[in-house]
Amino acid sequence: MKKKLYIKTFGCQMNVYDSARMRDALMVLGYAETDKPEFADVILINTCHIREKASEKLFSELGRLGQIKKKNALIVVAGCVVQADGAEILRRSPLIDIALGPQSYHELPKILTEYNRQKGRAIRAEFPAESKFDFLPRPQKSSANAFLAIQEGCDNFCSYCVVPYTRGCEYSRPSTEILKEAKELVKLGAKEIMLLGQNVNSWHGDQGRDLGDLIRDMAKIRGLKRIRYTTSYPSKMTQNLINTHADTKKLMPYIHLPIQSGSDRILKAMNRQYTVAEYEKIIAQFRAVRPDIAISSDFIVGFPGETEGDFEQTLALVERVKYASSFSFKFSARPGTPASLMKNQIPEDIKTKRLMKLQKLLQSQQRAFNEATVDKELDVLLIERGKENGQLLGYSPYMQGTVVKAPLNMLGEIVRVKIIGASATAITGKIITQ
Ligand code: 5AD
Numbered sequence: 001m002k003k004k005l006y007i008k009t010f011g012c013q014m015n016v017y018d019s020a021r022m023r024d025a026l027m028v029l030g031y032a033e034t035d036k037p038e039f040a041d042v043i044l045i046n047t048c049h050i051r052e053k054a055s056e057k058l059f060s061e062l063g064r065l066g067q068i069k070k071k072n073a074l075i076v077v078a079g080c081v082v083q084a085d086g087a088e089i090l091r092r093s094p095l096i097d098i099a100l101g102p103q104s105y106h107e108l109p110k111i112l113t114e115y116n117r118q119k120g121r122a123i124r125a126e127f128p129a130e131s132k133f134d135f136l137p138r139p140q141k142s143s144a145n146a147f148l149a150i151q152e153g154c155d156n157f158c159s160y161c162v163v164p165y166t167r168g169c170e171y172s173r174p175s176t177e178i179l180k181e182a183k184e185l186v187k188l189g190a191k192e193i194m195l196l197g198q199n200v201n202s203w204h205g206d207q208g209r210d211l212g213d214l215i216r217d218m219a220k221i222r223g224l225k226r227i228r229y230t231t232s233y234p235s236k237m238t239q240n241l242i243n244t245h246a247d248t249k250k251l252m253p254y255i256h257l258p259i260q261s262g263s264d265r266i267l268k269a270m271n272r273q274y275t276v277a278e279y280e281k282i283i284a285q286f287r288a289v290r291p292d293i294a295i296s297s298d299f300i301v302g303f304p305g306e307t308e309g310d311f312e313q314t315l316a317l318v319e320r321v322k323y324a325s326s327f328s329f330k331f332s333a334r335p336g337t338p339a340s341l342m343k344n345q346i347p348e349d350i351k352t353k354r355l356m357k358l359q360k361l362l363q364s365q366q367r368a369f370n371e372a373t374v375d376k377e378l379d380v381l382l383i384e385r386g387k388e389n390g391q392l393l394g395y396s397p398y399m400q401g402t403v404v405k406a407p408l409n410m411l412g413e414i415v416r417v418k419i420i421g422a423s424a425t426a427i428t429g430k431i432i433t434q
């Protein structure tokens with residue numbers, strides 16, 4: 001009987017990718033993945049540290065899993081919480097056997113093989129000189145929509161953000177390695193690849209090649225139907241990458257470009273390297289080459305010192321841009337970041353009020369975007385079961401969640417769908433052809 005591995009992933013898409021690579025490494029060791037933690041021999045929790053609530057989830061998950069796990073099951077905690085607070089979480093929870101920071105995943109097979117309870121618990125949270133990517137095994141499994149990390153880390157040091165401390169400095173993987181991994185994912189069934197990086201558009205290859213060039217190379221891979229990338233940083237956008245949206249059919253018409261705030265004063269305090277006007281100019285450039293492109297963003301409300309006037313400017317910016325989808329958060333003071341020490345912190349109730357107001361506006365824009373696709377025909381990649389029997393959920397080119405009636409054996413297919421209904425969160429449609 002194969003040993004079983006259960007994985008719980010919190011946080012961003014990079015964490016989903018990292019979990020898949022750790023799974024691949026353990027599959028090579030003979031583990032099989034299970035969705036039932038009570039039968040698992042190894043329980044892996046991949047954690048997120050971006051906001052306070054995100055790290056608290058680790059401890060409620062540990063509590064839940066501690067109750068149901070097999071007696072000898074090992075608990076491995078990975079991810080950014082370990083990088084930030086490794087020793088502290090080992091102290092706080094005796095359930096954790098192994099703790100691994102994001103740059104140490106390649107050591108997991110070795111640590112597990114050597115694991116011996118007498119030796120005590122293991123923690124790895126350094127930034128080793130070697131790249132983990134050189135040591136992780138090839139992908140063993142892929143979903144129809146795969147993630148591929150091409151860049152990691154961040155040198156921007158936004159004043160609120162822990163990422164530069166948990167993921168380290170920027171690193172671009174070489175294009176030969178990326179293209180090889182992409183071909184392997186396609187062989188394993190990937191139809192769409194989402195290129196990932198904390199600053200994905202600052203990816204660079206040899207001889208000044210940028211992300212636009214890499215995407216054009218990827219588009220030549222037979223069997224790969226769709227390409228996406230996330231997350232981009234506004235001031236690192238190049239005209240070449242913007243043009244790729246016009247000349248590369250496989251590149252989907254969707255761009256996630258976080259602005260965070262509509263006030264130049266707040267952007268400066270956040271240490272973001274652009275102004276609102278510069279951001280809007282980039283959006284206009286995207287729309288010039290791809291008028292239908294779906295635009296998405298992240299927002300933070302209640303950053304220290306944010307006045308009603310600053311917040312109004314964020315609302316006004318949203319009114320002007322018209323977003324297809326968005327993510328918005330209350331500012332969360334993260335230990336060790338400059339913003340956590342700023343004097344003029346905003347009271348929780350004001351943050352909540354602003355967030356609700358912003359989300360209402362963003363939701364109405366998302367609904368309007370979805371409604372505008374009703375009666376259109378869109379290609380949808382079907383990737384999971386819907387809520388009801390006989391339904392599948394997929395994604396349109398614009399990244400809209402799309403519900404259709406379809407048999408299970410159509411999972412992983414791209415189908416032509418006539419859109420018949422829309423809400424703020426999804427669209428529904430009827431399959432016309434396969
Ligand atoms: N508080 C609130 N939101 C944050 N984000 C990052 N750090 C914080 C923080 N300290 C948000 C930003 C970023 C997204 C991934 O998370 O909007 O773009």
Ligand code: SF4
Binds near residue numbers: 156158162163199
């Ligand atoms: Fe964090 Fe800013 Fe880097 Fe994004 S660009 S990961 S928000 S420091």
